[in-house]
Amino acid sequence: MLDSNSTIAKVENILVHHHGMEGALLPILHAIQAEFGHVPQVVLPVVAKAMNISRAEVHGVMSFYHDFREEPAGRHVVKLCRAEACQAVGADRVADHAKKVLGLDWHETAKNGSVTLEPIFCLGLCACGPAALVDGKLIGRVDEAKFDTLVEGLK
């Protein structure tokens, strides 16, 4: 559990770093998520106050974008591309396999907190799909066997 005082202190430090920046809210939310792995909801009023906007507005922004999480993800995040170019080379088949192997649907995290499975729409690897992003690492030409190797040890 995060200590809320130290969390807020860290966020205030982030806010100082972004002082005077035009349109700073997205960079601030990115920095908060980079620090904590998610955007702790306790910090929203702090951000709102510093930006001179309402808490609802900060919530509105963070909830609009797929990247920002309210809750921590699993220890490992597996993202599979669902877009057309990857579909053309079997992404749907690989996704079905992945869901079965991990026992997860999209956006779900394993009960033991090990893996989160998420869809992603295009990594720009459209000539070497199906594409995946596993803990930030780009991977091309993912088939069922390659997927099994990738998640071995993550579970």
Add this chain to the structure above:
Amino acid sequence: MKIYLPLDSAAVALGADEIADAIQKHAHAKGQSVTLVRNGSRGMVWLEPMVEVESPAGRMAFGPMTLADVPALFGDLSAHPKALGLTEELPWLKAQTRLTFARVGVIDPLSLDDYKAQGGLTGLTRALGMDKAAIVAEVTASGLRGRGGAGFPTGIKWKTVSEAVADRKYIVCNADEGDSATFADRMLMEGDPFTLIEGMAIAGLACGATKGFVYIRSEYPVAIRVMEEAVVIARAAGLLGASVLGTGTAFDMEVRVGAGAYVCGEETSLLNSLEGKRGVVRAKPPLPALQGFMGKPTVVNNVISLASIPVIFEKGAAFYKGFGLGRSRGTIPLQIAGNVKHGGLYEIAFGLTLGDIVDKIAGGTASGRPVKAVQVGGPLGAYFPRSLFDTPFGYEEFAGKDGLIGHAGLTVFDDSADMLAQARFAMEFCAIESCGKCTPCRIGAVRGVETVDRIAKGDASAIPLLTDLCATMKAGSLCALGGFTPYPVLSALSHFPDDFTRMKDAAE
């Protein structure tokens, strides 16, 4: 020994980093000194990771490399199992007209010296000697149109911003390349970031803007890193800052990162996002050219539009305009993707037929099965059947066939594709990514999924309903997300009707 190995995302996704480690380790073990340059990709993705070794005759290519192929790089190169010959002689590369991508894959992306040695900064230097109106006139004369998909003449957009009166103006580069099958922006930023910086600086001069932003999607970690490093280098070298190349004119820029919203590729939604707001679409007018970022006159251009500016100033508007057909002037970086034998980036003048691109350049499908459909222009582009393969690649030519070239991405599908499923996906994607501001898109996409599901269950009466819904979305949506989702849906329906009646036949 000088070795080139791409840092490009596609090469990395196919193991380039591991090959790089192996090369270093092997060189160390052999006591051989190796200079390893991490360059951009030459665009032949089926050959990645592709290593190039400098030789007196030119750069020799090897690929696709595996770890087992690394030791042989230190032996007799002509006997290497993955030897492809001289890079410049590879037919796929040789047949291209590389103007915007001339340096991608050639230079070290973060070496300003390499950049200058290959013609970099010649265009900016020329533009610095011209007045604003002359710079705008040069862009207009080149015939360059927005490469993001809309095809709006770049010179006219710049003229509007240039002539607007305001205390501040901005240049915003749209690098939110979210369309599936497109990766030209990514490859350009990873392989030749200074070209984009130079193009933006010229745009700044033309419009009297002193600040620029590159809005890059978060799904592009490598492009973000390379662009950020390039901006720092450019600033240190005086290419950016209070006095561009010592001329006393200011222009600086910042890299901003998106947060996974496809709709932010739409220019007004991108501007909202850049301002720190929800990425909802703004009604036009007012045009961003007059009231854009922070309400100030703003040029919003795609990466490829801006990256094509330096070569236009280096070689002249007439040179650039000399390529192409009809009102589609210059070159276009085709991005060939999906189920293809030879996928990657292919820059060529407008005008090739779709059939030549798919059958000759891409070499047909990777699976070896017949091509069924090609989606041109990303998730909002139409599916083209083989009967339309004689369509020449150009803005008007594709519009005339109820399609669009978009950002010039092509996704090839073989005959195992189910076009009803593709139509459903188009609606599903629109429902997931809709910003929610206008009803036809927000509600229409959800109803679209349901209607396609009815058709899938054999309810033929839902087909006219789907057509009607598409007409509403097309005419009533605020931006291209809701407005263009009907393209893939209706093209799938009209060109592949059998896929929409199959279930019914089975039911009867």
